[in-house]
Amino acid sequence: MPRLLRLAFAALLLATPAAAQERTIRMVSGFAAGGSSDLVARLAADAAASLLQARIVVENRTGANGVIGAAEVARSAPDGNTVFQCPMSTLGIVPFLIGVSLPVDPGEALIPLGNLALSSYGFAVAANGPYRSVPEVLAAAREKPGQVTFGSAGVGSAQHLAGELLQQKAGVQMTHVPYRGATPAIVDILAGRTDFMITNLADMARQVQDGALKLLAIGDDGGSALFPDVPPLSRFVPGFEVAGWFGICGPRGMAPEQVARWEAALRQAMQGEALRRRLAESGLTPRFEDAATLARRIANDRSTWRGVIQTVGVRAE
Known part of the structure; x- marks a missing residue:
């Protein structure tokens, strides 16, 4: 029709x-x-x-x-x-x-x-951690293959696959740390036990707004109305979009x-x-x-x- x-x-x-x-x-x-x-x-x-x-x-x-x-x-x-x-x-x-x-x-x-x-998904690190930008995280991953870690809500979750896609697109090797849900993964980023996470903004918006997490990039090119000044991750990793x-x-x-x-x-x-x-x-x-x-x-x-x-x-x- x-x-x-x-x-x-x-x-x-x-x-x-x-x-x-x-x-x-x-x-x-x-x-x-x-x-x-x-x-x-x-x-x-x-x-x-x-x-x-x-x-x-x-x-x-x-x-x-x-x-x-x-x-x-x-x-x-x-x-x-x-x-x-x-x-x-x-x-x-x-x-x-x-x-x-x-x-x-x-x-x-x-x-x-x-x-x-x-x-929208966001790339976030602990605000009091060593990283201030996506290029810094990727540079560390290139310098120390397998030592930079990313958390997820579990094996096969969107967060896990987003991290794997990032590795493929950026040509780096990192270590995946799975958790039983996004909340415990975020807790360990805040505690410094893992380095970053790519997850749904709804999972971490409060911690970003409170200043506990630092949002380094947005996973899709459409950006976020909540965080309009945060750049898309594709600016640093061409072809990445989640x-x-x-x-x-x-x-x-x-x-x-x-x-x-x-x-x-x-x-x-x-x-x-x-x-x-x-x-x-x-x-x-x-x-x-x-x-x-x-x-x-x-x-x-x-x-x-x-x-x-x-x-x-x-x-x-």
Whole structure:
């Protein structure tokens, strides 16, 4: 269906009287309540419900880094009444970890409907540590191969793979130190037991603002509204770009008119100041992307992380 025709059809559907469109929609989050995925799902549900003339119920189906929830949505009827809050890790990383056994590959079993937000990553060191810039860290890594350390939220996490990508792009050798979550990793950076971390800004914004951590670079070229003066990491390491994303996906097989209807609703919801403000307050960057743009982002990230995982030999834990 041509794009203009899809948009016109979607607009017509959105304008259909509520009595004809009332239904319940399930929006599944693959992570526990209180996390970023759950937050985005609930904000999206609140903002899109009236536009879709439906009651949207958020359900948490946790396990396997979001894949359990993704599999449930993939098995549902492709009628637009069951959707998934699809984050980068679930679609772009987990399917490629060596030794992983999954009921479905979410990147193959789901189709994108639209993106709502990006999650910028930051390169941070202890404010009272020896490093004041990314070039200083890289110079130390070149001078002392394997002695510069970077923390992560665990083997196969986005933080781990971001550090591995940095090594590949910069041509240096460093040592990965995995933790059980971002918080203990940050604690050890502050204590001087590890040198740096590349992680979601939401994980460390408070420590940066308090002056405990020093933010040296932003992982994507879009920058951060929270820290507008911090340069992109690609300025020091050409070709490096990492950003998380929080989209909405549906089961493969959805009719084009259903995809267009969801895309139009998400686009209109993102025009509201309240939703954008809530996303920004949570450390995310509001960014609407249509289904086609999100599909390209997913494909690019899957290619990047598949390559990193295969090169390093990252196994599922």
